[in-house]
Amino acid sequence: MILQLEDVSLKRDGKWILQNIDWKINKGENWVLFGLNGSGKTAILNLLNAYFFPTKGTINVLGMEFGKTYLGEKLRKQIGFVSSSLQDKFHPGDNANEVVLSGAFASIGLYETPSDEIRKKAADLLDNLGCEEYANRNYETLSQGEKQRVLIARALMAEPSLLILNEPTNGLDFIAREQLIESIEKIAQGAGAPTIIYVTHHVEEILPAFNKTLLLKEGKIFPAGNTNEMIESDKLSGYFNLPVKVSWENERPFLIKKNIHSTTNIR
Secondary structure: OOEEEEEEEEEEOOEEEEEEEEEEEOOOOOEEEEEOOOOOHHHHHHHHOOOOOOOEEEEEEOOEEEOOEOOOHHHHOOEEEEEHHHHHHOOOOOEHHHHHHHHHHOOOOOOOOOOHHHHHHHHHHHHHOOOHHHOOOEHHHOOHHHHHHHHHHHHHOOOOOEEEEEOOOOOOOHHHHHHHHHHHHHHHHOOOOOEEEEEEOOHHHOOOOOOEEEEEEOOEEEEEEEHHHHOOHHHHHHHHOOOEEEEEEOOEEEEEEOOOOOOOOOO
């Protein structure tokens, strides 16, 4: 078991952000956490990283039960977390290679001397993710897509058991988005790959590797289960309160709004 949330609710500033969340992820499953803005996705991620603790319910992540185990850095070192919110935290002078190397020490910035083995590992990850040509460029000068690739390489440095990708394609154009999600699919299919949670509000980013999907709506689970059962026309029409049609092409879903034409009888 990678994680288990049982009847988890979270209240912040007197308001229930999450209510009655039950979610279990087993090893070998890759999940999409799908939700619109304000649905509670960020709150769940803060819980999984032990930045928040539940108001009620129990959480177990990577064998660590909240309230019974010292968490903090011990837990976060086993979770690779990629989010655009990290991009502004690095020192302006750090190059892409240094950002990746820092992942071996779970630090923002490189304050320890990496071994030759660590340096080789960083170089291999940069190469595998297509970042080698800008490894020595300052991180702040990279494009949004290049930064996200570097952050993914950084997250993989510690060989995490769980990799969380929080809306990694935000701000990317079509080409950069497709290139990035191809890289993510490659990671998911690799030998010894971590369990991946892919957080998004774009249906078309759901890749074949993500066999499970949780639909989160207004802080509650709408449903959760096999992706092909969650990402279908009737289910999503109910989720959006809007008639939509899901079509699949190359094992990926695409979403369009149905046009409803009303007929008025004239007498």
